[in-house]
Amino acid sequence: MPPASLNVTYSGRKGPMLGLALKTGFLTIVTLGIYRFWAKTRLRRYYWSAIRPGGIPLEYVGDPLEKLLGFLVAVVFMAFYIGVVNLILMYVSFALLNGNVAAYLLSFAGLAPIIFFAQYRARRYILARTRWRGIRFGLEPGAWGYAWRAMVHWGLAILTVGLAWPLTTLWLEKYRTNHTYYGDLRFVQGGRRGMLFASMKHIYYPLGLSAIAGGMAAAFENPAWIAVFVLTVPWLVYGLAYWRADSFKRLTEAKQLGEMRFRTAPRPWTIVGIYALGWLLIYLVFTGLMIVIAGVVLAAVGGTGFDFENPEQFEPVMTAIAPTVVIVYFAIFLGYRAMTHAWITLPIAAHFAEVTRIVNAGDLHQITQRDRDEFAEAEGFAEALDVGAAI
Amino acid sequence: MTDSPAPPAVFADFVGGDRAVLTRVSVRLSAEGLDLSPPDGKTLIWPWAELRAEPDQADTETLVISRSGDRLSRLYLRDKNVQAQLRTRAPHLKRRDRAISIPRLMAWAGGAAASVTAIIFVLVPMMAAQLAVMLPPEGEKALGDTTFEQIRMALDETGLVGTPICEAPAGNAAMQAMYDRLNPASDLPYEVQIHILDHDMVNAFALPGGRIVFFRGLIEQAETPEEIAAVLAHEIGHVVNRDPTRDALRSAGSLGVLGLLFGDFAGGTIALFLANQLINASYSQSAEATADDYAHDLLDRAGVSPAALGTMFERLLAEHGDAEGIVAHFMSHPQMGKRIAAAQAAVVDGRQYGSVLGASEWRALQSVCGDAPKGQQDPDLPEKKPWPGSD
Ligand SMILES: [Zn+2]
Numbered sequence: 001m002p003p004a005s006l007n008v009t010y011s012g013r014k015g016p017m018l019g020l021a022l023k024t025g026f027l028t029i030v031t032l033g034i035y036r037f038w039a040k041t042r043l044r045r046y047y048w049s050a051i052r053p054g055g056i057p058l059e060y061v062g063d064p065l066e067k068l069l070g071f072l073v074a075v076v077f078m079a080f081y082i083g084v085v086n087l088i089l090m091y092v093s094f095a096l097l098n099g100n101v102a103a104y105l106l107s108f109a110g111l112a113p114i115i116f117f118a119q120y121r122a123r124r125y126i127l128a129r130t131r132w133r134g135i136r137f138g139l140e141p142g143a144w145g146y147a148w149r150a151m152v153h154w155g156l157a158i159l160t161v162g163l164a165w166p167l168t169t170l171w172l173e174k175y176r177t178n179h180t181y182y183g184d185l186r187f188v189q190g191g192r193r194g195m196l197f198a199s200m201k202h203i204y205y206p207l208g209l210s211a212i213a214g215g216m217a218a219a220f221e222n223p224a225w226i227a228v229f230v231l232t233v234p235w236l237v238y239g240l241a242y243w244r245a246d247s248f249k250r251l252t253e254a255k256q257l258g259e260m261r262f263r264t265a266p267r268p269w270t271i272v273g274i275y276a277l278g279w280l281l282i283y284l285v286f287t288g289l290m291i292v293i294a295g296v297v298l299a300a301v302g303g304t305g306f307d308f309e310n311p312e313q314f315e316p317v318m319t320a321i322a323p324t325v326v327i328v329y330f331a332i333f334l335g336y337r338a339m340t341h342a343w344i345t346l347p348i349a350a351h352f353a354e355v356t357r358i359v360n361a362g363d364l365h366q367i368t369q370r371d372r373d374e375f376a377e378a379e380g381f382a383e384a385l386d387v388g389a390a391i
Numbered sequence: 392m393t394d395s396p397a398p399p400a401v402f403a404d405f406v407g408g409d410r411a412v413l414t415r416v417s418v419r420l421s422a423e424g425l426d427l428s429p430p431d432g433k434t435l436i437w438p439w440a441e442l443r444a445e446p447d448q449a450d451t452e453t454l455v456i457s458r459s460g461d462r463l464s465r466l467y468l469r470d471k472n473v474q475a476q477l478r479t480r481a482p483h484l485k486r487r488d489r490a491i492s493i494p495r496l497m498a499w500a501g502g503a504a505a506s507v508t509a510i511i512f513v514l515v516p517m518m519a520a521q522l523a524v525m526l527p528p529e530g531e532k533a534l535g536d537t538t539f540e541q542i543r544m545a546l547d548e549t550g551l552v553g554t555p556i557c558e559a560p561a562g563n564a565a566m567q568a569m570y571d572r573l574n575p576a577s578d579l580p581y582e583v584q585i586h587i588l589d590h591d592m593v594n595a596f597a598l599p600g601g602r603i604v605f606f607r608g609l610i611e612q613a614e615t616p617e618e619i620a621a622v623l624a625h626e627i628g629h630v631v632n633r634d635p636t637r638d639a640l641r642s643a644g645s646l647g648v649l650g651l652l653f654g655d656f657a658g659g660t661i662a663l664f665l666a667n668q669l670i671n672a673s674y675s676q677s678a679e680a681t682a683d684d685y686a687h688d689l690l691d692r693a694g695v696s697p698a699a700l701g702t703m704f705e706r707l708l709a710e711h712g713d714a715e716g717i718v719a720h721f722m723s724h725p726q727m728g729k730r731i732a733a734a735q736a737a738v739v740d741g742r743q744y745g746s747v748l749g750a751s752e753w754r755a756l757q758s759v760c761g762d763a764p765k766g767q768q769d770p771d772l773p774e775k776k777p778w779p780g781s782d
Pocket of ligand 1: 625629
């Protein structure tokens with residue numbers, strides 16, 4: 001019989017993640033994107049296996065070839081949709097609206113149901129390929145139901161300029177969670193309608209204050225109001241981290257799996273710190289590289305006696321270094337992605353995992369296996385639309 | 392040390408995949424493989440050749456072992472000594488068992504390729520041709536405005552400010568005089584706007600909504616104003632036939648499909664490709680022939696010899712040779728000879744043809760970008776980018 005309370009430990013480390021992200025990213029670029037199915041699978045295996053509730057790692061068992069197959073299946077259908085719809089949207093946007101901003105919004109609205117549909121299907125695939133203690137997770141079919149609900153709730157959030165976002169988040173989380181299974185046991189998302197509004201308080205307050213301060217500054221030209229206006233920016237940054245931590249806590253602690261409950265306590269300042277440190281490191285790496293490259297270029301130019309006074313020399317030089325420029329472009333792209341994984345995504349995952357624990361887990365051993373969800377399309381649609389999970 | 396009769400057993404966590412139960416099994420190494428004995432006594436034997444280690448695991452202390460053919464069972468092995476034994480004695484520890492059959496993958500790959508080909512080369516061009524004719528003039532103009540700015544940005548080597556437009560009033564007035572002389576207004580639903588861009592490229596092209604773009608390189612290459620008038624007439628032919636609109640709609644559809652195939656493996660590469668595609672717009676051979684025919688008529692009506700189109704092509708061909716031309720205009724190039732012949736055949740016997748611009752206007756046009764007219768140039772300048780075929 002398992003212990004009543006299970007802590008979550010995290011065993012992912014930044015160095016190995018940086019190495020893995022660089023290696024898989026490089027292979028993705030040299031194979032013109034084909035390796036991306038393997039790259040994503042390998043990163044997921046690492047991220048999943050790092051999370052260990054009760055000391056046993058989660059396992060991601062997705063197969064890259066299955067992802068490739070799913071992608072090909074999606075291409076057969078989506079190529080038609082994307083080709084024809086893009087063309088028609090372009091036509092409509094220029095025929096009726098002369099290509100203004102409304103046209104882009106319209107084209108997004110046209111794609112939105114498909115995007116929500118694809119996201120739900122991708123979640124179904126990912127959960128179907130996730131295991132813990134040898135038992136599969138699963139998501140019941142219901143992608144169209146999710147798509148229309150998401151349209152309604154997002155519409156509400158947009159109409160209220162984002163003020164109703166906590167309600168949107170809760171409703172959609174309820175739909176997703178209540179369709180999620182671990183083995184034969186279904187998750188239940190509890191929580192009353194107003195539950196998440198308090199999580200947004202550090203976003204509402206600075207926004208309100210900045211509106212007042214901005215109005216006052218415009219009316220009275222008093223520098224104090226401008227100072228207040230500027231000071232609301234760091235408050236808002238804290239507010240975003242607070243929202244992330246507090247909404248996660250409220251949602252997680254209102255989730256039920258049979259008799260099991262979850263306790264968690266993510267800290268907003270830790271989240272702010274992880275982002276600040278991550279971006280600082282990325283900034284330092286790129287600045288350092290720029291200095292090194294500038295030094296090398298200057299040395300090379302000094303060696304050949306390049307004449308800065310004669311601008312006509314630039315053109316052949318530009319032609320000569322064009323391949324280098326392409327390589328540098330890919331290197332920056334690749335390096336940025338790998339560093340984001342190692343210094344932001346991974347520490348954030350680590351923090352959320354380490355502050356979470358499962359309580360009342362005494363009946364865990366009674367949970368039985370669920371059937372394999374075959375699902376030939378895998379994440380193909382989300383992959384094709386480029387709206388899949390970030391990892 | 393492996394030939395001792397009963398090596399000491401170590402313990403490891405084991406999951407069987409039917410219930411979320413963690414079993415503590417004793418692990419013994421034998422000649423056949425791993426002997427796993429759960430407390431209830433029924434020993435499992437996992438043969439050496441069937442042992443697999445899960446890859447990309449975050450926790451380097453634990454080896455997650457599975458058995459080929461058994462999708463669910465896992466052994467979480469922490470003992471360093473046994474791990475080392477496994478690495479030397481299990482021959483296929485790193486092998487991955489494939490669940491997807493290659494013929495099935497190939498079938499879908501073939502389906503995807505067929506679908507994409509049919510959409511890019513049949514469906515999208517057909518729809519684009521239909522919609523281009525239906526697009527109202529205001530819509531075409533908006534489309535042209537957007538693409539014009541994109542092209543200016545794409546051609547600027549710094550990518551920041553856009554290629555400058557040559558503003559000299561006298562030169563632009565000369566260009567306008569040339570247009571008025573050709574007087575195609577009756578064929579067009581909108582005014583034609585002619586821009587001269589300060590760029591070395593020897594090229595000109597038409598955009599949707601009646602914008603025609605000349606590059607300084609082309610104006611410098613021309614020996615007589617009639618040659619410029621011939622190119623202008625040819626581009627007006629494209630505008631009258633809606634070729635640029637059709638092409639823009641077509642590339643909106645087909646680039647969407649290409650973006651689908653490549654995913655986001657390199658960020659904005661697709662956008663660069665789009666701009667490039669627009670500049671090198673290669674219309675079908677019949678579209679070129681139709682534009683040529685239109686140009687011949689227009690020139691003849693304006694009293695300018697249609698042969699000028701031929702002389703321009705001929706000289707560009709002679710100066711820059713074949714190789715570059717084939718790269719630049721793969722599709723239209725083989726017809727070059729035919730097009731020159733057609734231009735000469737369009738000359739009406741016995742008719743008197745005049746010149747399209749006076750000498751001072753022609754000089755103004757040649758120095759529209761503020762440069763010295765041709766002939767006084769510095770002979771040390773780098774070779775102009777050859778770009779014959781001016782579409
Ligand atoms: Zn042409």
